[in-house]
Amino acid sequence: MTLRPFRMVLLLATSLIPLALVAIFVFLAHYSWPAIRFNGLGFLGGHTWSLGNLYANPVERHGQQVPIGANYGILVFIVGTLSTSAIALAIAIPVSLGVAIFLAEGLNARLRPVLSFIVELLAAVPSVVYGLWGYSVLTPLIARDIGPALRGSLGRIIPFFGGSIGSGYGLLAASLVLALMVVPIIAATVRDGLARVPAETKEAAYALGATHFEVVRRAMLPMVRSNIIGACILGLGRALGETMAVLMVSGGALNYFPNNIYSPVTTMASFIVSQLDSALQDPTGMAVRSLAEIALILFIIAVITNMLARFLTGSSRHVSSL
Amino acid sequence: MQKFCLTQGLRTTMAAALIATAGTFGAGSVAVAKTINIMETGSTLLYPLFNLWVPVYHHIRSNVRINTQGTGSGTGIAEAISGVAQIGASDAYMSDMQVKQNPDILNIPLAISAQTINYNVPGLNNIHLKLNGPVLAGIYDGQIRDWNNPAIARLNPGVRLPAHTITPIHRTDGSGDTFIFSQYLSFSTPTWNDRVGYGTTISWPAVQGGLGAIGNPGMVQATSQTPYSIAYIGVSFTREVERAHLGTAMIENRAGQFLLPTPRTVEPAAQQLVAKTPRDERISLVFAPGKQSYPIINYEYAMVNARQADGATATALRDFLNWTVSLEGGNAPRFLKRVRFIALPPRISALSREQIAKIH
Numbered sequence: 001m002t003l004r005p006f007r008m009v010l011l012l013a014t015s016l017i018p019l020a021l022v023a024i025f026v027f028l029a030h031y032s033w034p035a036i037r038f039n040g041l042g043f044l045g046g047h048t049w050s051l052g053n054l055y056a057n058p059v060e061r062h063g064q065q066v067p068i069g070a071n072y073g074i075l076v077f078i079v080g081t082l083s084t085s086a087i088a089l090a091i092a093i094p095v096s097l098g099v100a101i102f103l104a105e106g107l108n109a110r111l112r113p114v115l116s117f118i119v120e121l122l123a124a125v126p127s128v129v130y131g132l133w134g135y136s137v138l139t140p141l142i143a144r145d146i147g148p149a150l151r152g153s154l155g156r157i158i159p160f161f162g163g164s165i166g167s168g169y170g171l172l173a174a175s176l177v178l179a180l181m182v183v184p185i186i187a188a189t190v191r192d193g194l195a196r197v198p199a200e201t202k203e204a205a206y207a208l209g210a211t212h213f214e215v216v217r218r219a220m221l222p223m224v225r226s227n228i229i230g231a232c233i234l235g236l237g238r239a240l241g242e243t244m245a246v247l248m249v250s251g252g253a254l255n256y257f258p259n260n261i262y263s264p265v266t267t268m269a270s271f272i273v274s275q276l277d278s279a280l281q282d283p284t285g286m287a288v289r290s291l292a293e294i295a296l297i298l299f300i301i302a303v304i305t306n307m308l309a310r311f312l313t314g315s316s317r318h319v320s321s322l
Numbered sequence: 323m324q325k326f327c328l329t330q331g332l333r334t335t336m337a338a339a340l341i342a343t344a345g346t347f348g349a350g351s352v353a354v355a356k357t358i359n360i361m362e363t364g365s366t367l368l369y370p371l372f373n374l375w376v377p378v379y380h381h382i383r384s385n386v387r388i389n390t391q392g393t394g395s396g397t398g399i400a401e402a403i404s405g406v407a408q409i410g411a412s413d414a415y416m417s418d419m420q421v422k423q424n425p426d427i428l429n430i431p432l433a434i435s436a437q438t439i440n441y442n443v444p445g446l447n448n449i450h451l452k453l454n455g456p457v458l459a460g461i462y463d464g465q466i467r468d469w470n471n472p473a474i475a476r477l478n479p480g481v482r483l484p485a486h487t488i489t490p491i492h493r494t495d496g497s498g499d500t501f502i503f504s505q506y507l508s509f510s511t512p513t514w515n516d517r518v519g520y521g522t523t524i525s526w527p528a529v530q531g532g533l534g535a536i537g538n539p540g541m542v543q544a545t546s547q548t549p550y551s552i553a554y555i556g557v558s559f560t561r562e563v564e565r566a567h568l569g570t571a572m573i574e575n576r577a578g579q580f581l582l583p584t585p586r587t588v589e590p591a592a593q594q595l596v597a598k599t600p601r602d603e604r605i606s607l608v609f610a611p612g613k614q615s616y617p618i619i620n621y622e623y624a625m626v627n628a629r630q631a632d633g634a635t636a637t638a639l640r641d642f643l644n645w646t647v648s649l650e651g652g653n654a655p656r657f658l659k660r661v662r663f664i665a666l667p668p669r670i671s672a673l674s675r676e677q678i679a680k681i682h
Binding site for chain 1: 397420496533
């Protein structure tokens, strides 16, 4: 009985988080409602984004005031978001697993906390710093060295790595920057998991005659499977929503799909921030509401990936606890 | 004794603080003037000029504190309307619809700016390639894909053009530079006008490999990093363009002349439209008639709400804006030369003053 006020406070604090989530969703849905009605399903399937003629008088279409020629289709940006995140994870997962195993197993006990701290520090670097690095160092490097090397090797087998390299801004630059941002997140999380694997388990594996590699591969990694999946989803979440760093290196493609890994792309998050300034000039307000609709879609994609992660980790917990 | 020293020290500090807040340093006046804060935000093209103006103006009126921000023309207009900023800087004027919705917002020209068309074609950056509206429209809508296209060769007889794909670079952020560049394409090329049109951001036709860059600095970097690319860049970045060894194109005007933007070609272009400038001063200067008129120039605007919150702010705004458009003040060559802007012609600065007088 005496705990009741405490419980009330806890309940209030706990319910704030789901309430905020619901509030964001409701706000986005409400704010973008005119755009949702105007755009329909063509919003997801269309690949032309045009604010229309903002200097002519608006016309009425589908019962809404919109600028002449306004057309909002975001498939290009959805493709940009998903492709940069997928390539980033494809690079980041093996690297960060290597980093995590090295930090947990391959390093002597005195250096371990120092290097682990540095990896965690990397996760705390603001994304714009990675963006600036990508902008001034990585893109010229891709244009001059990485691009030609990739084209000369992988490009001979896989057409997606061949073709024109262009300026260095594009899918590859954005994916590499994202990968760099995601590696410390995954590595730090997985390392924590590996460090918590009971010594008995490892000793038991050694006692059976396993080599160090086999201990890691057969005894330790299966135990942290849910950690790995959770960490990857955490990394994916960061990659999907990353704005500034991607904006600085992605090359801002509009109205066309990437035809190779060097092509310029645009992601949903970076498109919102780069277009807000212009959208504010639309006197009908439809442009800003359509940007809000992009935010809503991005929000839904993020929720789906998180639920997927829950599902995956939930089903694997049974395996690892056996 | 010690206590006395302390109190005296304190008293001196307080007096100094009082004088400082009153802001009457050298004037020797005892009148206490209130500090007035003015917020300026918007166009990144005007931003360097405001940063030249503000410290100098602070010496003239030390009680007026002006904060500057380069956020983009769209933000400038939006924040002038919302009242967050007292001055919204913009390279583009407001549309009729925006004016109808916000009748109190004045569009006040402060100076005249121009734009260069720059390219990075190895071997040709030291000469001035000749380009016109239809060719640029073709490059930006994907009809003209290579530098040795007959349409470009026809304008540049005797120049060995490389057989390389052109990378057109555009602004990703909303920009007055996009506004005047797309106006040049629209006014000179009917098909562009029908299919794309103009605005601070436009739906760039799909050109495989076409690149977007952020801000004028981003345009310079992307162009210098991308061989065989072409871009449009605000004239206040000419120094950066020269440092990056980019080529500057001669652009065809309405009379069929190919020109570079210099005071000798920007001033005549502005003169052509002085008489036509309406009282609200919303007019495009792009593609002006006249043999010596450089085709891509524009007024740089301050968006100001005619109804200010209080009289003191209104007075401070009027004084500052009147100072910026006067030839002895902000339109003096020592400011404008550094950003390569051109002063307002006398009739235009008179019109701007008329609008400034409406601020109350």
